[in-house]
Amino acid sequence: MTQIDVEAAREAIARIAVETPVLASSELDERTGAHVWLKLENLQVTGSFKVRGAANKILSLSRSEKERGIISISSGNHGRAVAFVADLLDIPSVVCVPEWVDPTKLAAIRRHRAETVLYGKTYDEAEERSFQLEKERRLVYVHPFDDPHVIAGQGTIGLELLEQLPLLDTAIVPLSGGGLISGITLALKRSNPGFRVVGVSAANARVMHESLEVGKPIAFPEEETIANALAGGIGLDNRYTFELVRDLVDEYVLVSEDEIRDAMAFAATEHKLVVEGGGAVGIAALLAGSVSVQGENVAVVVSGGNVEAPVLARIIAERGGG
Numbered sequence: 483m484t485q486i487d488v489e490a491a492r493e494a495i496a497r498i499a500v501e502t503p504v505l506a507s508s509e510l511d512e513r514t515g516a517h518v519w520l521k522l523e524n525l526q527v528t529g530s531f532k533v534r535g536a537a538n539k540i541l542s543l544s545r546s547e548k549e550r551g552i553i554s555i556s557s558g559n560h561g562r563a564v565a566f567v568a569d570l571l572d573i574p575s576v577v578c579v580p581e582w583v584d585p586t587k588l589a590a591i592r593r594h595r596a597e598t599v600l601y602g603k604t605y606d607e608a609e610e611r612s613f614q615l616e617k618e619r620r621l622v623y624v625h626p627f628d629d630p631h632v633i634a635g636q637g638t639i640g641l642e643l644l645e646q647l648p649l650l651d652t653a654i655v656p657l658s659g660g661g662l663i664s665g666i667t668l669a670l671k672r673s674n675p676g677f678r679v680v681g682v683s684a685a686n687a688r689v690m691h692e693s694l695e696v697g698k699p700i701a702f703p704e705e706e707t708i709a710n711a712l713a714g715g716i717g718l719d720n721r722y723t724f725e726l727v728r729d730l731v732d733e734y735v736l737v738s739e740d741e742i743r744d745a746m747a748f749a750a751t752e753h754k755l756v757v758e759g760g761g762a763v764g765i766a767a768l769l770a771g772s773v774s775v776q777g778e779n780v781a782v783v784v785s786g787g788n789v790e791a792p793v794l795a796r797i798i799a800e801r802g803g804g
Contacts, residue, residue, distance in 0.1 A: 640669025
């Protein structure tokens with residue numbers, strides 16, 4: 483995968499995904515001693531970055547593949563993106579989700595005419611069902627992260643950051659399956675190998691973090707997390723993202739459930755931003771002092787904003803802005 487792949491993805495998805503803004507955060511500047519900007523993928527057309535990769539993958543399919551229809555597994559945001567793009571292009575789609583899927587995300591998937599299959603108490607159980615349906619119906623699989631087209635699509639965020647923040651030193655990026663951080667890191671480091679990229683995982687959704695610790699993809703028990711967009715495994719047969727994250731990403735940190743909630747409340751009260759748990763982990767890492775960035779120019783990727791209003795309201799009331 484090359485910079486050309488990411489640039490081609492940017493051209494391909496331009497009519498579907500939007501270029502999201504960056505927002506300077508003087509509040510985070512004061513707390514960290516750095517110059518911090520938030521890359522607002524929570525303002526993306528489907529409420530998260532996922533539409534970039536989904537669009538690039540689906541647009542790459544042949545006519546016969548599109549006619550067969552597509553299928554995917556999702557904890558919510560990828561499924562919404564797949565359904566949105568498929569609806570736009572009039573392609574039949576099936577999205578498998580675990581039973582605990584966020585109702586807001588499930589409603590959005592159904593709004594875009596996707597057939598939804600609720601299956602299993604865990605992400606991995608829902609994923610196994612999606613593989614079965616792929617074979618039974620001869621559908622085309624749109625993987626949420628471990629696919630070159632998906633990775634290149636997510637990498638378009640990196641291209642935008644290079645233009646928006648030419649003096650950037652460090653990017654702080656949510657880390658789960660690794661598609662987002664792989665694409666962004668490829669884009670940034672092909673421009674300047676000295677760019678520092680930090681991956682942030684929820685402590686309760688740390689399968690990639692644990693896999694990196696032992697040096698190979700592993701299965702890890704799922705735990706309940708407010709960052710449900712980061713839940714799920716990385717696949718024992720992971721072909722791309724594990725090696726990309728291992729070889730290219732500079733640091734990996736974990737944040738707790740309380741730290742994520744603090745970050746969600748901070749984003750809402752200080753910046754009037756709706757940010758879901760998975761999208762807030764980078765902010766959480768800075769607020770918790772888990773990443774040293776003093777004197778640097780820092781971009782924090784706010785990867786999504788699909789959270790139920792009552793959930794966010796309760797967190798704000800409990801946290802009082804972090």
